[in-house]
Amino acid sequence: MTERDKIFSRIRDALKTASPKPGSHHLGHHPTAQQPDSLTAARTAASGARDWLPSVGHTEAEWITLFTKNSFDLRTSVIVAADAGAAHRQLRALSEAEGWARVATHGHGIAAGASAALGLNQINTDGGYDVHALERCDAGISGCDALIAQTGSILLTTRSGGGRALSVLPPHHVVIARLDQMVPDLPSAYELLHHTYGPAQWPSMITIITGPSRTGDIERILVLGAHGPKKLTVILY
Amino acid sequence: MKITLFIPCFIDAIYPKVGMAMVQILEKLGHTIEFPGELTCCGQPPFNSGYWPEARRLARPVLKRLENAGAIVIGSGSCGAMLKSFYPQLFAGEPEEAAANALSAKCFEFSGFLVNQLGVTDLGASFPHKVTFHDGCHGLREMLGKQPPRELLKHVRGLELVEMTEAETCCGFGGTFATKFASISTAMGEVKCASAAETGADYMVSNDSSCLMHLKGLLDRQGRPLKTLHLAEILVQS
Amino acid sequence: MTGNATQFQNDADRLTSDLTHRQRIQSAMTKYYAARYPRQAIFRDWQEGRQTAAETKWAGINELDKHLAEFEKNAVSRGTSVHWTSTSEQARQVIVDIIRRHNAQRIVKSKVMTSEEIHLNQLLESLGFEVVESDLGEYIQQLKNEPPYHFVFPCMHLSREEISDLFENHLGTAQTHDPEALTMIARDVLRKKYIEADIGITGANFIVAETGMISITENEGNARLTAALPRVMITLVGIEKILPRLADLALFLPMLATAGTGQPLTCYNTMYGGPRQPGEVDGPEEWHVVFLDNNRTTLLADPEQRDALHCIRCGACLNVCPIFKNVGGFSYGTTYQGPIGSVITPHLRGLQDWKHLSSASSLCGACTETCPVKIDLHHHLLHNRRNAVAEKPGRLESLLWQGFTFLMKRPWLYQTGLRVGRLLQPLHGLVKGDILDPARAWTKSRELPEIAPVSFRDYWKNRPLVSAGDRKGGPP
Structure with a gap:
């Protein structure tokens, strides 16, 4: 019998007695055990979350406003540009203001385009990269899968974000996104x-x-840039 | 309405005035009071200590005696919770399970009973002092009673209610906990007393005399001028 | 009393009289409340959200075997290695074997509470490996050679001055009392560690059955770097962290962040579904998921307390616990402190050795009220007390409660006792507070209440019989 078999056998033995459905231990009523077949009838977070989570509004304009407000609270900079050209100019202004010498990016359509327009030394993570070189970059410029209005978040993956490290190793992470990537x-x-x-x-x-990136580990006082980027900028158009 | 009063042992022995005030209030409202004097202890001390068979021996006479009672009103959230919330657990799987569930449904904490069952919030009382309210944990969390005592205090003439920041924090009594873990119990009580004193109130009021017994003990030892009173004692002041 | 119980009592006595310590915890928690409650209020319905979260976990735990097998199938299909371990020893062995197979020397860890449970760092260090904790709080605790004080806020008991001293002693850095400067010192040291490390060890907050992923919640980015740079990644996780579906995270991530720290979401919530996949540019070549039982199935076998396995380790029950706030994290002597620790440790490590933690509670219920997955925490403390007595009653205590029951079942005896007590009461002053005082545990810090001259019973018996109608309109 493998260790896996032993664990599964202990689990199955333990589950022979069903446990009471949560929330049934309220006033005056002893919980009644539910049969396992009623498990499928349990309310699930996957289906019901939208009803309980914070409100987000109904229109794209409301979502963009909410995203911007949440970002402000989070210390994320949000720049809304009129078009690709304006977005490139905004990125260049940022680069000049911070004195960037080299940046990292990846072969994501709009992120790569914006980075190229900077005319700086750049690493492209697509073909693999030297980790020391990536660490020395002033900024990592990536795309994303979506922006989430409800929480002011950026959703990205190894594919839309140029791998695992590009968005977390350089001290400034810049996300280039389209307004229609906003989800509520x-x-x-x-x-x-x-x-x-x-x-x-x-x-x-x-x-x-x-x-x-942030921490509150020292006296619960907020410090940005604990290990990941100290700055996060979203340029939208 | 005929109302059965359940008077916990420490109210009987140490704070009889609380029971008397409850009688006075309910009778003034035109109700008939029944007091089953043969009941002493609800069984909470052994129950909380893990001695459930002993707790059942004490609880059985309570179940039997109160079987035919109508509304049962209890002047302590703690003992109230024992009857309302813990008897069903104590008797789960025992022959008395149904009786425990039936009893649970008709048990009420005093202030919740006045406000939610009788619909009374103004008892015509007058108490021209600054008070702060301590939520006894069992009254608050097992019997879900945050608002009723405040509704009642709001209607007392001349009374100024000042909430303390630690209103909902446990005072540290906890029955046998108070002596088994005296240092923790005392530290918790100190936090409570400091928070209450910070409001500048003259009285710390609660609907649970067991908490007040512990808090008064601490306040008196520390020589703080803050006094303690049960809610019912305020509601009979005129 | 067991050694653990004595240690708890001694620590509690010492720490409750340490006002600086109490003040520091109180002040940290005040900041937590100020962040959390407004955040919670933004939810459309927090209470219904809790119920949904509880039911989701309940469904997951009650079909744990099915969901774990589903995770395994999905994870393995993308090249993940899954290991099953019943005990601490087995988990340690599996991890050491992986490290040795890769001839690895340097190991970087993100926050892994299960590794505290199996004392992994001590073992790896004793075998000569370099192990570095990368979460700031954990790193500080590692330098201090102490376990985490609180499983979410590992060094909340330390002041910036103490941390500055620690850094000066261990790293030779100049004194600074600026939290940002202190954080940057750790950032600089640890950046090198991620880059040099051969192995990254992480924990997991959730196991997603549907897609064979784990999810890690963090703020600092240390877990992301740990999972990005080293060529081998090991994830050590308890089998109970299961969620049936990926989209369940849509509720669990914000609830965990809100209850844990009062954030809308923590900074990084990352789902890992395998080692580096074809076409990907970085990430580990191997990913090992090590599942740990370590008596979780013992708790699973208790349907009454099974919901304790729903815990998402947000730490909220510690933050609201008045016991925790007065005795601090170390007094518990457990990996998981506070109410959840008091509930589960007896199952994980032995009821008789850890039952005292269940007694050390006023049963106020603040923990149950705050728990985002509605674990019936304070009632489980009662269940542990009951189970401990049923298994092995204390001889003296047993006699005491039998005596108490005998007395209270006889109203005449109770009333006689009351009268005797009233008579003896004036004599109490002679012994009050000294060693002969039978009520010393009370009177050491509190005045004893006085038995009233007339009990309620006597009042009721002696009051004139008047009908309710006559009383109407005026006090009796």
Whole structure:
């Protein structure tokens, strides 16, 4: 008998007695055990989350406003540009203001275009990269799968984000995105993921980024840039 | 309405005035009071200590005696929770399970009973002092009673209610916990008393005398001027 | 009393009289409340969300075998290695074997509470490997050679001055009392560690059955770097962290962040579904998921307390617990502190050795009220007390409760006792507070209440019989 078999056998033995459905231990009523076949009738987070999560509004304009507000609270900079050209100019202004010397990007359509327009030394992570070189970059410029209005988050994967490290190793992460990549809430983000990658094309990493890296470990005082980027900028058009 | 009063042992022995005030209030509202004097302890001390068979021996006479009672009103959230919330657990799978569930449905904490069952919020009382309210944990969480005591206090003439930041934090009494883990119990009580004193109130009021017994003990030892009173004692002031 | 119980009592006595310590915890928690409650209020319906979260976990746990097998099938299909371990020893062995197979020397870890459970760092260090904790709080605790103080806020008991001293002693850095400067010192040291490490070890907050992924919740980015740069990634996780579907995270991630730290979401919520896939540019060549039982199936076998396995380790029950706030994290002597630790440790490590933690509670219920997955925590403390007594009653305590029951079942005896007590009461002053005082545990810090001259019973018996109608309109 393998260890796996032993564990599964202990689990199956333990589950021979069903446990009471949560929330039934309230006032005056002893919980009654439910039969396992009623498990499928349990309310699930996957189907019901939208009803409980914070409100997001109904229109794309409301979502963009909410995203911007949440980003402000999170210390994420959001720049809304009129078109690709304006977005490139905004990125160049950022680069000049911070004095970037080299940047990293990947072969994602709009991110690569914006980076190329900078005319700086750049690493492209697509063909593999030297980790020391990536670490020395002033900024990592990536695309994303979606922006999430509800939480002010960026959804990206190894494919839309140029691998696992590009969006977390350089000190400034810049996301170039289209306004139509805005989704209202977290359930929509998961629907999008299923639609884009499921059931057989899952990337090995999917991340939801909500603000620049932070810690409160020292006296619960907020410090940005604990290990990941100290700055996060989203340029939208 | 005929109302059965359940008077816990420590109210009987140490704070009889609380029971008397409850009688006075309910009778003034035109109700008939029944007091089953042969009941002493609800069984909570052994129950909380893990001695459930002993707790059942104490609880069985309560179940039997109160079987035919109408509304049962209890002047302590803690003992109230024992009857309402813990008897069903104590007797789960025992022959008395149904009786425990039936009893549970007709047990009420005093302030919740006045406000939610009788629809009374103004008892014509007057108490021109600054008070702060301590939520006894069992009254608050097992009997879900945050609002009723405040509704009642709001209608007392001249009374100024000042909420303390730690209103919902446990005072640290916890029955046998108070002596088994005296240092923790005391530290918790100190937090509570400091928070209450910070409001500048003259009285710390609660609907649970067991908490007040512990808090008064601490306040008196520390020489703080803050006084303690049960809600019912305020509602009979005129 | 067991050694653990004595240690708890001693630590509790010492720490409750340490006002600086109490003040520091209180102040950290005040910041937590200020962040959490407004955040919770933004939810359309937090209470219904809790119920949904609880039911989702319940469904997952009650079909744990099915969901774990589903995870395994999906994860393996993308090249993940899945290992099953029943005990600490087995988990340690599996991990050491992987490290040795790769001739690895340097190991970087993101926060892994299960590794505290199996004392992994001590083992790896004793075998000569370099192990570095990368979460800032965990790193500080590692330098201090202490376990985490709180399983979400590992070094909340330390002041910036103490951390500055620690860095000066271990890293030779200049004194600074600026939290940002202190954080940057750790950032610089640890960046090198991620890049040099051969092996990255992570934990997991959730196991997603449907897609064969794990999900890691963090703020600092250390887990992302740990999972990105080293060529081998090991994830050590308890079998109970299961969620049936990927989209369940849409509710669990914001609830965990809100209950844990008062954030809308933590900074990084990352789902890993395999080692580097064809066409991907980075990530580990191998990913090993090590499942740990370590008596979780013992708790699973108790249907009454099975919901304790729903725990998502947000730490909220610690943050609201008045016991925790006064005795701090180390007094517990457990990997998981606070109410959840008091509930589960007796199942994981032995009821008789850890039952005292279930007694050390006023049963106030603040933990149950705050728990985002509605674990019936304070009632489970009662269940542990009951189970401990049923298994092995204390001889003296047993006699005491039998005596108490005998007395209370006889109203005449109770009333006689009351009268005797009233008579003896004036004599109490002679012994009050000293060693002969039978009520010393009470009177050491509190005045004893006085037995009233007339009990309620006596009042009721002696009051004139008047009908309710006559009383109407005025006090009796």
